[in-house]
Amino acid sequence: MSVASSEEPILHVKRLDLNGAIAAARELEGFPEAPLYVIDFGSLEWTEPFGLLFFARKLRKFADGRKPSRCRAINFQEHAYAAHMGFFQSFGLDFGKDPGEALGNTRYIPITSMRIDDLEREAASDYVDVRDTIEARCASLATVLTHSEGGALQHTLGYSLREIFRNVLEHSQADAIWYAAQYWPTKGLVELSILDEGVGIRQSLSRNPHLSIRNDEDALRYALLPGVSGAAFRGGPRQRRDEWANSGYGLFMTSQICARGGNFVICSGASGMLLENGVEKSLAVNIAGTALRLQIHVPELCALNEALEDLRKRGAAIAGELRHNANLTASMSSRMLSKDFARKE
Structure with a gap:
């Protein structure tokens, strides 16, 4: 000692x-x-x-x-x-396993550093787009998060996680994506956490000319709205061809699913937000980049599967409303989020 x-x-x-x-x-x-x-x-x-x-x-x-x-x-x-x-080992102390060294299983994924240049080399060697390489990783993470090999919830979370990882690849300027997961059988709870060391959500969204961003908390609220986090605006990058990723639904769907069947945390810059059962709590943090925590109560999985279609419709409705607003303010985003998080009984 x-x-x-x-x-x-x-x-x-x-x-x-x-x-x-x-x-x-x-x-x-x-x-x-x-x-x-x-x-x-x-x-x-x-x-x-x-x-x-x-x-x-x-x-x-x-x-x-x-x-x-x-x-x-x-x-x-x-x-x-x-x-x-x-x-x-992840912060430089020579003790224990290196990040990603432990094999992991259906109950946990060790701290893993997925380096962007490694992903690009892997994709090049397989003659595929790097986003396809990310998709395979996210399908595995969604399986751990839902404790299922298929089904609507696993499929939707796979798409949503894919967009979250793609956003890091395309917009964050980060060198790597860090993640880890754990399932606690006695609690019936599973957690997946993701972190990048990039520019953060506020700077990433600042290039959208239709957003009025005063601080990091504003940026978090915008990022959780469908059609915003993917920078889907006129003059923005060419939209991608898949069910959710071309509209910025990744954070919206994951936050909605977790808020109903567990809880969702997002932190970037000086602000953080926890969503659970329609209740929102602000967190005072200081992080360069972005950190997410997705927690789901396994007994809630059936109910979450049944809620997916409703969530998709509500996301489409919000995205449609956004397209009719030339400029989005923080107060408008707050009203949309609070209305959307109101849980149906």
């Missing part, structure tokens, strides 16, 4: 779930300048995919921004799950 001196700023990491990771990152950002920072994992009692991805990203960013100061981790050796998932 390593011991830190009393003069070194020490961060005691207790939980790496959504709230715990955000709180730990905020505390880390508030540290004064020092030659050495200590990250103490001795009190760590719970981890989840989102917390692992988010906090590892924060540690990488913090270490790069505070050079030549050093960061030292202590009391991490007992955390076998985090080590197996590739958490420690």
Whole structure:
């Protein structure tokens, strides 16, 4: 066991779930300048995919921004799950498996870094479009998320995840897409978290001339509307040929599905948003890029399958309304989202 001196700023990491990771990152950002920072994992009692991805990203960013100061981790050796998932290696600590090294199964996917240049090389070697390569990965992720090999829900989430990953490829300017997943049988809950280190949603949407974006929270609301996140506007990029991706339905469908059968979290820049059962909660974060958390309660899967057609119709209705508005304001997007998240009984 390593011991830190009393003069070194020490961060005691207790939980790496959504709230715990955000709180730990905020505390880390508030540290004064020092030659050495200590990250103490001795009190760590719970981890989840989102917390692992988010906090590892924060540690990488913090270490790069505070050079030549050093960061030292202590009391991490007992955390076998985090080590197996590739958490420690993902922020530069030589302990446990590398990201993507663990094989994974139907109950978990380890922290995985899907590099954009690797995807492009794989697609070139297979003589296919890189988006087809992404589609195959997303079909597998949708299978883990829904715990099914087929069906309408798995199909729809596969399309939606494909668009989310394509948006990272085409608009974020990120070098890689990070993701991880976990299924907890005793809770009947499955989580898929995705993170990129790109320009963020606000900058990505800023090229759309019909949006008035004042801050990161505005950008999040726009991105969740169908027909906006895919930059489907006159003068924008040529629309793609598939069921959802050509209209920007990826974030809309995933957020709608998870908000009804679990919860959905999106964070970018200085803002985050949690959606669950028609309730919206704002989160104060600081992340360069974008992070998503999709949670679904497995017992809700049948009900979600039955709701898909209604969600598609409501998405089409909102997209149609958007096409009749020359300029979209944040207040308009809020009204559309709040109306759309109103759950039918």
